[in-house]
Amino acid sequence: MIVTGADLTSTDERAERVPRRRLTRNLAASATVALLSVVWLVVALFSDDPPLIGWVLPLTATLIAAWGAWRAGTPQTADMPRRYFWRYVAVGVVLIGCGSVSNGYDYLHGGQYTSQVSALTSAIYLCGLLVMMVGLLRIPGTRRSRAEWTRFGLDIATVIVTVLTFSWHLLHPKFANGGLGGTWSALAVVGGGFICVFAFVKVAFTGTGAIDRRSLHLLALTGAVGAGGGAFASLVAAFLDLANGPVLVPVVCLVLCLAVDRQQRAAFQAPPPSRPLSGRPSVMPYAAVLFTGTLLLVTAQDGAEDILAVAVGAVTVTVLVATRQMMALRDNAALVSRLDARLYELGEYQQQLNHQATHDELTGLANRAVLNRDTTEALAADPAQVGVVLIDLDNFKIINDELGHAVGDALLTAVAARISANVPAGTTVARLGGDEYVLLLRTGSTAEHEAALIRLTEQLRRPVSACGHDLVIEASIGLAPAGAGDTAEELLRRADVAMYEAKSQGRGRYVVYAPDMDQRGAEQARIAADLRVGLDTGQLHLLYQPIVAIADGSVYGVEALVRWTHPQRGPVGPVDFIPAAERTGLIVPLGAWILGEACRQAVRWQQELGDRAPRTVSVNVSARQLREAGFAADVAAVLLQTGLAPDRLTVEVTETAVFDDGTAMAELHAIKALGVTIALDDFGTGHSSLGLLRTCPVDTLKVDKSFVDNVTQGGQHAVVAEALIHISNGLQLRAVAEGVETAEQADALYRLGYRYAQGYHYARPLPAAEVGQRLSQPASRLSHSG
Template sequence: MRGLRRDPVLLALFAVTLLSFVLFGAFEGDPVRQIQVLWAAQVPMDAALAYGAWRLRALAPQYRRFWSAIAFAGCSFTVGDSFQALHVLFVPAGASVDGGTVQSAFFIAGMFSNVLACLLFPQGLKSAREKLVFWLDATTVLVAGGVMAWCFAVNPIDEQLDRVTASITAALVVVGAFSATKVALVPRPPMARFAAWPMVAAPVVQGIAAFLPGPFQQHDRYYVFMVLLLPSLLIAVGPRIQEVTARIDGPAGTARRRPYSLLPYGMIALTFVVFILVLPEHTSARLWGATAGVVVITALVAGRQLIAFQDNVMLVRRLDVAVDRLTDQETRLREQASTDGLTGLANRSRFTEELRRTLAGRPGTAVLLIDLDDFKTVNDTMGHAAGDALLVEVAARLSAAVRDDDLVTRLGGDEFTVLLPAGGCDGAMRIAEEILRRLGEPMTLEGRIITTRASIGVACARPGDEPSTLLSQADIAMYEAKRRGKSTCVHYSDEMGTRIADEDELVRELGTAVEAGQFTLVYQPIVRLGDQRMTGVEALIRWNHPTRGPVRPDNFIPLAERSGHIVSIGGWVLREACRQAARWRAEFPAAHDLTVNVNVAGRQLRTGGFVAEVAAALSDAGLPASSLCIEVTETAVLDDEESAEAMLRLRGLGVRLALDDFGTAASSLGLLLTVPVTTLKLDRSFVESITTAGRQVAVATAVSQMATALEFSSVAEGIETDEQRELIHRLGYQYGQGYLFDRPLPPGEVDRRLAAMTAESRASVA
């Protein structure tokens, strides 16, 4: 709308119209001048119509034929009115409001082109029913316009209005009515309705003004304005409005088709009004024309109502079908919303709803939380399709193990729950054991016989328990079952909850312990068994909690690994150990060949950038890579390509690698072929009974021989007696570590030992 108010073409057209009206009044009493002004004003209006329609041919290619016809009409009007304007200018004696032969000829050609355009432009009607409805409504409008044209063209109300003028004006009314019908009823009009209505209104205004009696027939300024100037302006501005609208908003799209239009009904009312007006003239031609129009329109209305009745019947049928479909779809959606798509069991949403309802009305409710043991191995080794098949089989076995009133649910992944509305804790434990028995039976999966196991947590409801509370307790019990070795069921107790809460608190505090400076390192010597000289130290972390006091490593290290805090804590240990080892090398000549061992978790190895972190720690401390030994456990690198790749890159830096706790994992021998270690550390469990148990001696001997054959250095951990030391040494071990040589020492104690070693070395040289 803002663009229309500022458009120069529209402003110019309005200015021409206003100026003509003013001049026409100024030349009152001089009809020749008035007629000259009138015809001169028509020319720019006609030219604007032709120019605007021609430009719209490019903006709306799908309506090219329509706008070409309108442009031709505008050109015809321009030529005819220009001829008439020149004629009245140079031949004032023949000046007349009515056009001459030439002007009338071009006017008729232009009107014919307009009618052709209205007939030919695309309607956007597809089905036969839509076309029938449209033509019924259009015919209704045309008949009404025809009735009015017949009545007032055959016998004009005012005798001063000649029949030719009346007939032309009536034709304009019919064309305008038909154009209005198309604009109002078709879904894809060539013009936006805002732009089309001025063009539609032009013949209507002209027709109404021409038929009005009294002063409007005296050819005064008001008659000229209503019959000639205003309609010309309305016709000229239509294409320009459409062009501006199309450039701002884009081409006119599909109009929203209303189920009915008031236009045909308005024309019906008009027909009856005309009929009533001519009714007193019992024998006139106008009466017969109006009567015929009423009869035809009545028939059209009857046909239109019959179609509307059929539409209503079909609509009711469609609504019935739609309601049935919606009901079926609602049922399916409700089932889908409460059912697991893979197993057909209830899902988490339904479980929560049923648990809430059961807790409110039944005592003795219990929940089993079931997690399959090592399910990831099935997915990794046999594929996800096999994993899905396993879950389906597990669902069937769970359903077979419970009672009819119990609800089996898949929460997600390999986690299931069973809601037991009755039976109490004893009944819940019996069902849990039955589930373990059924799951333990071998099953065939893709041609392979496998046995699945599960860890089950059991929680029994107490008064006032919420669904989330009961499920959380079952979860705690399930993880306790995992901790106890899996493939078992554990009943929740308050002690478990207290321990888990305490562990959660420790995990939260671990997140800030590094920044708070609560960690320190102690160093346990590693000695050469031949002369018991300290050749290295193992850095061990200690947590001095501000309120709990010293926290044992075996209490917080597993929590750090499980929560991921081990990455930041391990990074601090690495940097601090390198810094301390570099200081010893700088201060004590005896520490020149000293090696510092740092324990690294598997999660650290798998962290991107770990090797770069090690290199940065060595560079910042100024410590040679050969003075650092990274200790990893067998389980940390077992079947892990990322860890193996990291260890290869560490060896590329020159860092030493040790397999800690060697002999305790299932695939120790295979690791020796894939992991680039330099040292084997015999686990303390093989050392503590080595002097009394023959099997311990055999294992220790085998490890020593493998280390020698592979040119690894060998370290025995946990040596506490001279007898153990002597036996370990005889078996071929080069180094030892344990309380016999020293407990873990603070850095100051290591300083004193290194100072003593330095003094001994200087004394021996002297």
């Protein structure tokens, strides 16, 4: 199959060429008719009897123009508004053609002067103009207000009065013999033509979006040619007894065909960029006043008979223009008022933007930018009195997760208000994001700053109401005193270091920055990195310290303790790497490894030793692990994987890990529901130990070594140790004394009522194999010789 270039032409392109070709033919035909009308005029000027065929030309010209306008409004080449407009134009042109037929009838059979038209002819011409005007005003353009429509109407009225005044002055003497009717008919046609001119020009300037501007300009020229030609013909009617229809109508139709052609060409081109309306005032009203005023002066000087009519026209134009001007002044005043209101709103909005740029959106506190600026200014003034404080709420994430972000946001806002109300005057209070607040203390010594922090810490411990919840919170606080040469960024970094130091020491306290904290922080970072490698490469191992019955030294259970042998550093103690693991979050995978390894070893002992195997294996669980939702499920999974019975496992937690911590307490209850034993480690050292016994599902109390060390000397330590064993017995809890190092301590504890203990007196932490060897011996006992 051969494909030609013509075949490649798209249907849309062919559809474009067809109407454009027809419009070009229409333009050529219209130009031919106009040329023939000019020829007719030349012949008529030199002939006593002008050829009657000239009256065929107006009808022919209007039919050609109407056909072109109708084609410009076809669905293939126009959208709906443009289509309707051009069809209105087509109907209007047809009416003008009918008017030309009526005009010819007047010429042949009217018995009047040839330049005059009858009332019927004028009415038909005016109907044609009116139809075009209706089509023009129906074009959807910029939405106009009532005031804009009023101004438009005043402009139309100004044009009407001005045109009628001038037309009356020019035409009145010429129609003295023709009667008043002919005069008014001529005035109506000429006035209507000029009104069309004004309307088309006005719409062209305001824009419609549907009709091409240049096409509207040509339509305005069409009206101008028609109205001007009619006026000119009326003026020369006394000298030339010649009708103007055979010439004027074809020329008008030619200009209209040019407008149609321009519109059609624009329909197949990219639309020109829209021109926004400028604020320049219209000169038409002022020109109307000038022209009618000048005409009034001329007629007054000449003493013309129609001076009264001209004066009335001039006064009417002046009143119309003055009314329009008053409306413009009123609109300008309203615009100025709105502008003032907008400027005021803009000023308020600018203030809001400035506030948002410098303040936290949630709490309204200053942000980091303001904090840095104020800190820099304070350091420049007197660095010796400057201190930067970083406050971090403890366990805020748990509150946010369990009670929802709305409660969390309300809590942050309430804490911000409480901090702002309990700091020294002149303190900048800022929020960095999350649950971190910063204070810039500008005056006072470090001791005074510490005193202020003590008062603030006490205030923060008071319950906070947030969305109906009374919440008890605490905060870890770091204070960084300033010195010469310090910067805002450095002070904030030091406060952050001190805050993390406070967290490592426990909650609800403050710590003052010291240079060695940087070294510890860097060291902990290095340790954490190495620990991650050690955990992955098998550098860690467990030791087990027996828990024995004091009466006979028999092993009741063991506590699993993690140890780390570094390839280069050698043995690294838990006191060094556990804090690093806590701070970095590595304690979670480390704790999971310890739990799994201890459970597997307990199962191996049961398989190897049978009844001699430890009754339970204890595993320490950190606060960070308990705060991980789903920890109880992890414990259940380990028990299932290893095959260890739940009652063979003891989970040891500290008081600080579960005190006032909803997630931790919920996880402990879930672990207890599995059948696992719960032990409260280091009991007696916390500030709310007795309160915990009512809420925490505890089975065992491990009395802290600090109460055991001096139990043989009597006094307060012995009294506390005795009270704790009574509490344990009263609550039916097993009590285990920690850190027993001598036989005397063991004897004293036994007399007080303790039945279980652990410590170096019985055995140091042992490898799993050694524990197995000792337990495999018949009648194995751990006593003073341990």
